[in-house]
Amino acid sequence: xxxxxxxKTSGCSIQTIRYYEREGLLSDPERSEGNFxxxxxKALKELxxxxxxxxxxxxxxxxxxxxxxxxxxxxxxxxxxxxxxxQLNLVNKRMKxxxxxxxxxxxxxxxxxxxxxxxGCGIIKSLDS
Amino acid sequence: xxxxxxxKTSGCSIQTIRYYEREGLLSDPERSEGNFxxxxxKALKELxxxxxxxxxxxxxxxxxxxxxxxxxxxxxxxxxxxxxxxQLNLVNKRMKxxxxxxxxxxxxxxxxxxxxxxxGCGIIKSLDS
DNA sequence: CTTGACTCTATAGTTACTATAGGTTTTATA
DNA sequence: TATAAAACCTATAGTAACTATAGAGTCAAG
Numbered sequence: 001x002x003x004x005x006x007x008k009t010s011g012c013s014i015q016t017i018r019y020y021e022r023e024g025l026l027s028d029p030e031r032s033e034g035n036f037x038x039x040x041x042k043a044l045k046e047l048x049x050x051x052x053x054x055x056x057x058x059x060x061x062x063x064x065x066x067x068x069x070x071x072x073x074x075x076x077x078x079x080x081x082x083x084x085x086x087q088l089n090l091v092n093k094r095m096k097x098x099x100x101x102x103x104x105x106x107x108x109x110x111x112x113x114x115x116x117x118x119x120g121c122g123i124i125k126s127l128d129s
Numbered sequence: 130x131x132x133x134x135x136x137k138t139s140g141c142s143i144q145t146i147r148y149y150e151r152e153g154l155l156s157d158p159e160r161s162e163g164n165f166x167x168x169x170x171k172a173l174k175e176l177x178x179x180x181x182x183x184x185x186x187x188x189x190x191x192x193x194x195x196x197x198x199x200x201x202x203x204x205x206x207x208x209x210x211x212x213x214x215x216q217l218n219l220v221n222k223r224m225k226x227x228x229x230x231x232x233x234x235x236x237x238x239x240x241x242x243x244x245x246x247x248x249g250c251g252i253i254k255s256l257d258s
Numbered sequence: 259c260t261t262g263a264c265t266c267t268a269t270a271g272t273t274a275c276t277a278t279a280g281g282t283t284t285t286a287t288a
Numbered sequence: 289t290a291t292a293a294a295a296c297c298t299a300t301a302g303t304a305a306c307t308a309t310a311g312a313g314t315c316a317a318g
Contacts, residue, residue: 004295014296015276023274034283036296045257052256056230060274066256069247077250081241084252088234091227098224101185105217112210118198121206123213127181127195128174133264143265144307152305163314165265189305259318266313275303282297288290 002032006039010047017047023060025050025067058087131161135168139176146176152189154179154196187216 007014020026026046030038049070053063062083069080111122118124136143149155155175159167178199182192191212198209240251247253 002296013276016274018298019275032283034296036283049256052258054274056234066253070253073246073248075247077241077245077247077252080247080250080252081238084234084238084241088231088238091231091234095224095227095231098220098227102217102220102224105185105213105220109210109213109217112206112213116206117202118204118206118209119202121209123206123209124195124199127178129181131265142307145305147267148306161265161314163265165314183305261318262316264313264315267311269309271308272306273304277302278300280298282295284293284295286291286293288292 001039003037003039006044006047009044010051012047012051020047020050020060023064025060025063056087057091058083062087130168132166132168135173135176138173139180141176141180149176149179149189152193154189154192185216186220187212191216 001009003014003017006012007017010017012020017026021028026043029043030040032038049067050063053066054060058066065083066080069075069077108123108126111126113122116122130138132143132146135141136146139146141149146155150157155172158172159169161167178196179192182195183189187195194212195209198204198206237252237255240255242251245251
């Protein structure tokens with residue numbers, strides 16, 4: 001299939017597919033006589049792997065590492081595990097931050113009386129302090 | 130005070146301060162004879178306002194809007210309230226995403242037996258599906 | 259009067275894409 | 289068969305919010 005079809009099947013934009021290729025996350029596809037990219041089902045699988053990783057917010061660099069590891073099936077998977085754990089740490093950290101953030105925003109919103117002028121607005125006041 | 134001192138007092142890097150100035154979030158400071166930026170306490174307050182907003186993940190564009198609103202003390206503060214509510218929505222949305230993400234990552238981590246080879250690694254398997 | 263710390267501007271790099279310009283190839287229609 | 293439209297190509301620039309660098313000027317201390 002050509003890139004347009006791969007794009008529709010995978011849900012990745014054409015530009016993103018070409019970008020992943022440039023970044024070395026997808027293997028170089030065959031080319032038609034007119035230099036169009038030609039993809040197999042294997043290529044679709046590769047792309048879906050990347051997509052799945054991205055949906056877990058794994059960075060492109062880390063995805064590259066995972067792909068390399070995938071290609072060494074005899075090695076220990078402890079590095080894969082390590083990577084996932086680190087990702088989990090990142091997520092946990094970000095969640096904590098977001099919780100604190102949510103609390104402050106909620107508190108701020110509660111201090112606003114919409115009939116007020118900005119002069120007396122509790123939100124602006126709390127941002128000022 | 131000069132930019133170095135402002136940087137230390139505020140905890141913002143010198144580059145960030147200059148960047149905020151370029152972006153119109155800080156008013157243009159006085160300059161010394163040798164063209165060094167000279168800041169007052171008012172400037173420090175301005176910077177702290179921006180910093181506080183950023184700690185709430187409010188975008189620079191939105192901060193600009195808040196600053197404009199701050200300078201119209203007689204207007205209704207409903208737009209300020211609206212902005213904060215939208216910010217809260219963003220945060221809530223992101224938190225939901227992160228929760229889903231965390232669940233999947235945790236599940237994945239649990240399928241890994243560190244003594245395994247990558248061949249049999251549950252993490253890679255679930256990323257593949 | 260020189261050294262070193264500080265500051266200046268302008269520019270490029272970061273992440274993960276998205277968008278555009280300008281050109282080629284393929285496919286569909288007249 | 290001619291041509292127009294759709295799909296594709298590469299290369300480059302833009303996005304957010306900074307951070308880092310190069311190369312130069314300024315200022316205080318010894």
